[in-house]
Amino acid sequence: MRILxxxxxxxxAAAAAIAQRRGFFSHMVLADVDGARAQTVADRLGEPDxxxxxxxxxxxxxxxxxxxxxxxxxxxxxxxxxxxxEPIFNAAHTARVTYLDMAMTLSRRHPTHPYSExxxxxxxxxxxxxxxxxxxxxxxxxxxGVEPGLSDVFARYAQDHLFSEIDEIGVRDGxxxxxxxxxxxxxxxxxxxxxxxxxxxLIWERERGWFTTPPFSEPEVFDFPAGIGPVECVNVExxxxxxxxxxxxxxxxxxxxxxxxxxxxxxxxxxxLGLDSTEPVRVRGVEVAPRDVVAAALPDPATLGxxxxxxxxxxxxxxxxxxxxxxxxxxxxxxxxxxxTMREYGSQAVVWQTAINPVVALELxxxxxxxxxxxxxxxxxxxxxFLDLLADYGAPHGVEERGPGA
Amino acid sequence: MRILxxxxxxxxAAAAAIAQRRGFFSHMVLADVDGARAQTVADRLGEPDxxxxxxxxxxxxxxxxxxxxxxxxxxxxxxxxxxxxEPIFNAAHTARVTYLDMAMTLSRRHPTHPYSExxxxxxxxxxxxxxxxxxxxxxxxxxxGVEPGLSDVFARYAQDHLFSEIDEIGVRDGxxxxxxxxxxxxxxxxxxxxxxxxxxxLIWERERGWFTTPPFSEPEVFDFPAGIGPVECVNVExxxxxxxxxxxxxxxxxxxxxxxxxxxxxxxxxxxLGLDSTEPVRVRGVEVAPRDVVAAALPDPATLGxxxxxxxxxxxxxxxxxxxxxxxxxxxxxxxxxxxTMREYGSQAVVWQTAINPVVALELxxxxxxxxxxxxxxxxxxxxxFLDLLADYGAPHGVEERGPGA
Numbered sequence: 063m064r065i066l067x068x069x070x071x072x073x074x075a076a077a078a079a080i081a082q083r084r085g086f087f088s089h090m091v092l093a094d095v096d097g098a099r100a101q102t103v104a105d106r107l108g109e110p111d112x113x114x115x116x117x118x119x120x121x122x123x124x125x126x127x128x129x130x131x132x133x134x135x136x137x138x139x140x141x142x143x144x145x146x147x148e149p150i151f152n153a154a155h156t157a158r159v160t161y162l163d164m165a166m167t168l169s170r171r172h173p174t175h176p177y178s179e180x181x182x183x184x185x186x187x188x189x190x191x192x193x194x195x196x197x198x199x200x201x202x203x204x205x206x207g208v209e210p211g212l213s214d215v216f217a218r219y220a221q222d223h224l225f226s227e228i229d230e231i232g233v234r235d236g237x238x239x240x241x242x243x244x245x246x247x248x249x250x251x252x253x254x255x256x257x258x259x260x261x262x263x264l265i266w267e268r269e270r271g272w273f274t275t276p277p278f279s280e281p282e283v284f285d286f287p288a289g290i291g292p293v294e295c296v297n298v299e300x301x302x303x304x305x306x307x308x309x310x311x312x313x314x315x316x317x318x319x320x321x322x323x324x325x326x327x328x329x330x331x332x333x334x335l336g337l338d339s340t341e342p343v344r345v346r347g348v349e350v351a352p353r354d355v356v357a358a359a360l361p362d363p364a365t366l367g368x369x370x371x372x373x374x375x376x377x378x379x380x381x382x383x384x385x386x387x388x389x390x391x392x393x394x395x396x397x398x399x400x401x402x403t404m405r406e407y408g409s410q411a412v413v414w415q416t417a418i419n420p421v422v423a424l425e426l427x428x429x430x431x432x433x434x435x436x437x438x439x440x441x442x443x444x445x446x447x448f449l450d451l452l453a454d455y456g457a458p459h460g461v462e463e464r465g466p467g468a
Numbered sequence: 469m470r471i472l473x474x475x476x477x478x479x480x481a482a483a484a485a486i487a488q489r490r491g492f493f494s495h496m497v498l499a500d501v502d503g504a505r506a507q508t509v510a511d512r513l514g515e516p517d518x519x520x521x522x523x524x525x526x527x528x529x530x531x532x533x534x535x536x537x538x539x540x541x542x543x544x545x546x547x548x549x550x551x552x553x554e555p556i557f558n559a560a561h562t563a564r565v566t567y568l569d570m571a572m573t574l575s576r577r578h579p580t581h582p583y584s585e586x587x588x589x590x591x592x593x594x595x596x597x598x599x600x601x602x603x604x605x606x607x608x609x610x611x612x613g614v615e616p617g618l619s620d621v622f623a624r625y626a627q628d629h630l631f632s633e634i635d636e637i638g639v640r641d642g643x644x645x646x647x648x649x650x651x652x653x654x655x656x657x658x659x660x661x662x663x664x665x666x667x668x669x670l671i672w673e674r675e676r677g678w679f680t681t682p683p684f685s686e687p688e689v690f691d692f693p694a695g696i697g698p699v700e701c702v703n704v705e706x707x708x709x710x711x712x713x714x715x716x717x718x719x720x721x722x723x724x725x726x727x728x729x730x731x732x733x734x735x736x737x738x739x740x741l742g743l744d745s746t747e748p749v750r751v752r753g754v755e756v757a758p759r760d761v762v763a764a765a766l767p768d769p770a771t772l773g774x775x776x777x778x779x780x781x782x783x784x785x786x787x788x789x790x791x792x793x794x795x796x797x798x799x800x801x802x803x804x805x806x807x808x809t810m811r812e813y814g815s816q817a818v819v820w821q822t823a824i825n826p827v828v829a830l831e832l833x834x835x836x837x838x839x840x841x842x843x844x845x846x847x848x849x850x851x852x853x854f855l856d857l858l859a860d861y862g863a864p865h866g867v868e869e870r871g872p873g874a
Binding site for chain 1: 651
């Protein structure tokens with residue numbers, strides 16, 4: 063298999079470093095709008111025969127098609143900001159290449175009832191193209207990072223192996239990461255966090271279908287494993303809610319983010335003051351978007367790995383009826399310790415945990431364990447070999463019994 | 469008496485409108501850096517013989533002296549931002565004119581121990597000039613707005629008429645003002661609020677002298693009269709703490725601002741994110757100070773009077789021993805209702821309550837009831853005639869017995 067990674071920011075670079083230890087591909091091209099950055103990432107890997115670099119403008123569909131042909135890629139991994147999903151996705155179809163991404167095309171809120179009805183949903187633009195991918199006999203595996211991605215694999219695994227019937231699936235993400243030396247330092251882009259946390263959260267229920275709520279709805283304190291402990295979680299718009307109901311039988315799907323009280327308060331305050339806005343305001347003769355100023359005033363999270371300590375946990379909580387007919391409640395999860403990921407891969411934990419999953423998926427596609435056509439989420443595939451291979455990568459998942467049966 | 473007001477923003481314009489109903493002065497010149505704004509304020513009063521306008525750059529000391537001479541002013545009222553105090557104060561001395569202001573020269577924090585020791589204190593620059601004013605036989609009456617101002621008059625009145633001995637004097641300011649149509653809309657400049665609330669608060673104790681604490685220290689819930697009710701108050705840097713101990717005998721002086729939990733959280737969050745900073749950051753090719761962006765993203769409080777409802781209360785809480793030798797605790801206070809101030813004077817309550825006090829003081833100086841030389845705070849003068857005249861203006865104060873004796 064020949065692979066093309068588009069985007070060599072934190073996640074793209076970590077995916078290359080993780081893949082380097084595996085033998086399932088013959089060559090990987092690392093492409094970035096900043097050709098020098100791509101070259102630096104490739105050089106650091108020190109295997110010029112297996113890893114080469116290229117420059118690419120990910121908004122230029124024709125250039126993308128040309129690069130896919132030139133690199134003779136069998137699969138491309140989109141590791142860009144989701145604003146570039148459409149051109150990369152379309153180019154992969156044109157170039158007849160297997161496509162993978164870790165975040166789906168963006169939503170647009172409902173014009174009149176944003177906090178109760180969906181407008182354009184996450185991934186809608188990609189699912190609209192599903193018939194064309196099927197007809198062409200091509201595969202787009204969408205949302206195969208950690209969340210979405212591993213969280214969706216967990217949902218499918220629960221259905222096939224752990225439950226006879228599922229009531230509710232709730233993806234729950236929490237961490238105890240702290241950054242030394244700063245009073246407040248997000249461990250991921252504040253710009254993106256504002257985007258996903260202030261968009262109307264998406265919920266799915268069997269009777270009602272997809273609907274939305276106001277931001278930060280349904281707060282709950284979720285107890286995370288591995289010593290992370292209780293963290294306040296709230297509903298957030300996320301791909302899993304758009305993906306899981308398409309392939310997994312259940313009654314309700316939510317995604318809650320363990321932002322913690324402090325971070326929720328920060329986001330609420332930014333919104334209250336209009337500082338989340340991307341509309342420029344006039345300030346002493348210049349025009350700036352308040353959200354850009356917020357990002358500029360905070361440290362760049364990509365540079366904080368060395369100062370971070372703690373763990374991040376991604377997982378899927380499932381409640382329903384076990385194979386034995388009794389009520390069951392489980393939390394399937396995956397923990398990344400920043401100390402380990404920094405030492406082993408030079409990647410901070412959040413970035414590394416996102417990057418490992420598409421590499422596992424690429425290996426399953428390379429060896430034919432996973433195959434399919436159309437636009438498919440991770441839960442469209444058999445989950446067991448994915449979890450086995452993840453363990454083989456040295457990053458096993460965990461399962462915690464909860465609720466009355468625990 | 470001929471009066472020159474420098475600065476025709478909200479407070480300067482309200483002072484002119486309040487003075488218009490009184491006969492103690494023959495002419496008032498309204499001057500502003502924006503000459504057209506000054507003219508509009510004068511025109512609105514509709515008495516061209518008594519009110520005229522002028523243009524002035526308040527940072528230009530020579531121009532200020534020339535304007536003071538040209539207007540033949542007996543007294544000037546500085547109604548500018550305190551950043552202009554020094555040139556206006558110096559020009560008044562040169563021009564040999566009585567000087568009044570409503571906020572004193574700014575502080576600078578201690579270079580190594582900002583949250584325990586004072587650096588340059590509020591008003592230090594003005595008090596340093598006191599001998600020169602005394603020698604010249606001239607008067608600078610500093611801090612004669614509402615707080616500082618009326619709050620200092622209350623402290624002096626308590627000493628002379630209500631207590632035999634005072635333990636503690638605490639100025640307490642609270643409001644229940646709300647602005648319709650905005651999720652968050654400060655009723656006064658957010659830029660200035662950040663400045664005063666994030667500066668180290670000043671406290672005075674007889675044994676220790678002046679010292680500082682971290683921002684938002686000693687939170688307490690103070691119950692305000694007139695239906696405002698309980699509001700969370702915290703220590704804030706304010707002139708009263710620098711003024712009262714110079715003329716009133718007591719053991720301790722504090723100033724607490726009834727910011728309320730929400731506003732405190734907003735200020736803390738802005739500080740945590742570095743958005744209180746006045747140091748420019750680079751944002752997509754331009755340089756802006758985060759604090760300026762915060763101010764630009766919020767509505768201009770000067771334009772919100774019509775949408776405001778509620779009351780603001782300024783006052784001085786005093787605890788000590790009454791004239792009868794028994795423990796006594798009082799809150800002397802003054803309430804302004806936005807509905808009344810808008811209807812009667814077209815000024816929002818906070819602005820109006822600041823503006824009425826220097827007009828009362830000017831009238832007492834004009835009729836010779838108050839006189840003095842040097843740099844003096846409001847508590848250097850007999851308080852009773854001030855409170856009587858304030859009542860005569862239709863804005864009487866109140867006294868509430870509190871504590872065990874109430």
